[in-house]
Amino acid sequence: MLVFLDFEASSLGKKSYPVEVAWVFEDGTSRAHLIRPTPDWTDWSMKAERIHGLSRRRLHLEGTPVADVARDMLETLEGHALYASAPSWDGKWLSVLLRAGGLPRHALRLGKSDDVFLEHAREIMDGTFTRREIADFVKGMIESTEPTQPAHRALADATLEHTRWLAIRKAAAEAVSERGNASG
Incomplete structure (x- = not known):
């Protein structure tokens, strides 16, 4: 089944990380997660925060732990055809998330x-x-x-x-x- 996926991130910098992920299956079923940053994820852009409206405080209070998000993504999305509007950026953040969750960084792949x-x-x-x-x-x-x-x-x-x-x-x-x- 087709799945359309998107991430929001801490910045567009080299050490940026995902702060939110969501996906929509072709049948309309969807899921979204705010992502609680790991302690070593420190890159933060106030410009990015103004764009997506997610503060670090909110992510720490309401975010789901990285390992839980990564596991949910792998269990839910494995075997499906995943697409994103900007797969180079979204793929970067997907890899960061999967690695931080203890999973292989290429366990899921994105097409455009x-x-x-x-x-x-x-x-x-x-x-x-x-x-x-x-x-x-x-x-x-x-x-x-x-x-x-x-x-x-x-x-x-x-x-x-x-x-x-x-x-x-x-x-x-x-x-x-x-x-x-x-x-x-």
């Missing part, structure tokens, strides 16, 4: 959401539209669903990717139907 959007649009539209038309269609759908004010919270961002995937599939099927009706 845009790639699965394109793949699914091609499955629906191939034979009716050219590859270029399909790529332009997906690009346009992504751009048209870009929020004016990004949430910068893990569940909202993962939900956005899931919503895009659903919208692309629906619009692709409608485009195929419309083109079929126009030519018939």
